[in-house]
Amino acid sequence: MILETRDDAVVTLTLNRPARKNALDPESWALLREKLEALAVDDAARVVVLTGAGGTFCAGSDLAGSSAEEHPLTKMGRLGRVAITVHEFPKPLIALVDGAAVGAGANLALACDFVVATPAARFGQIFARRGLSIDFGGSWLLPRLVGLQQAKRLVLLADLIGADEARDLGLVTWVEEDAATFTASLARRLAALPPVALAQSKALLNRGVTQSLRDALDNETRAQAVNLATEDAPIAYRAFLDKVAEPQYTGRWAVR
The missing domain is CATH 3.90.226.10 (2-enoyl-CoA Hydratase; Chain A, domain 1)
Structure with a gap:
């Protein structure tokens, strides 16, 4: 159980x-x-x-x-x-x-x-x-x-x-x-952290231990493209500029 x-x-x-x-x-x-x-x-x-x-x-x-x-x-x-x-x-x-x-x-x-x-x-x-x-x-x-x-x-x-x-x-x-x-x-x-970014980083680290550097860099590039297409990257940037201590991340897809 x-x-x-x-x-x-x-x-x-x-x-x-x-x-x-x-x-x-x-x-x-x-x-x-x-x-x-x-x-x-x-x-x-x-x-x-x-x-x-x-x-x-x-x-x-x-x-x-x-x-x-x-x-x-x-x-x-x-x-x-x-x-x-x-x-x-x-x-x-x-x-x-x-x-x-x-x-x-x-x-x-x-x-x-x-x-x-x-x-x-x-x-x-x-x-x-x-x-x-x-x-x-x-x-x-x-x-x-x-x-x-x-x-x-x-x-x-x-x-x-x-x-x-x-x-x-x-x-x-x-x-x-x-x-x-x-x-x-x-x-x-x-x-409280950006869910999509965490998921991407977790997967990159898990796969990275058995990959070449070139493979890891290629995967990191694709992952960042996904991250930048969510609401969280702009939220994090605005929080940095506005000195917001605990921004509210959504993980939502922002490309329309």
């Missing part, structure tokens, strides 16, 4: 299977993908916070909830489609992590744009303890975040690491005692 709540332009999705430490069964993974796809095209939603109920973020996939009759390729294909939806989500996505984020649950958190952790957060690539190899995009993401040797350490030894070490490695953006309040403030800041 996944709860959805709204506070103006900020939407919070809460993984709500505390009895299973928020491990997600096939229906839950499908629901997460469905909710993110709907929010991606919902102009009223500008920022999404992903968190877990009951003092745990997510214990990964619920192996007990999987059908023994279903082919593993079918299961993994479904999981891969959810991972793509998370990685390509066009709006700012914040993981608020308390307690354990392990296995696919760890890589779900790391796929978000920002990770805000409580001091009690723990992260683990525990696949080897289950006789499995890394999944949910971790083989692609981890080396980009921490480098190849550290990625191998985390995955092959399958150790749990604390919030501070995760931050030092670059897996966590902030460790905060009052992580919920901090995340709410961060989400409001992001929601």
Whole structure:
């Protein structure tokens, strides 16, 4: 089960299977993908916070909830489609992590744009303890975040690491005692910024790590053309000239 709540332009999705430490069964993974796809095209939603109920973020996939009759390729294909939806989500996505984020649950958190952790957060690539190899995009993401040797350490030894070490490695953006309040403030800041420009920059950064400089420059040129065709670029310019502290961005297309 996944709860959805709204506070103006900020939407919070809460993984709500505390009895299973928020491990997600096939229906839950499908629901997460469905909710993110709907929010991606919902102009009223500008920022999404992903968190877990009951003092745990997510214990990964619920192996007990999987059908023994279903082919593993079918299961993994479904999981891969959810991972793509998370990685390509066009709006700012914040993981608020308390307690354990392990296995696919760890890589779900790391796929978000920002990770805000409580001091009690723990992260683990525990696949080897289950006789499995890394999944949910971790083989692609981890080396980009921490480098190849550290990625191998985390995955092959399958150790749990604390919030501070995760931050030092670059897996966590902030460790905060009052992580919920901090995340709410961060989400409001992001929601007040130009939505189209943020979406463009997010996509450029995500693609840039695997592109040449020429490809990145070409993509930046196209993105700026889109930005300049919205109401937000003129609003930002006028706000700069008039010294307006908090301009109201719309994201609306301005070409007529």
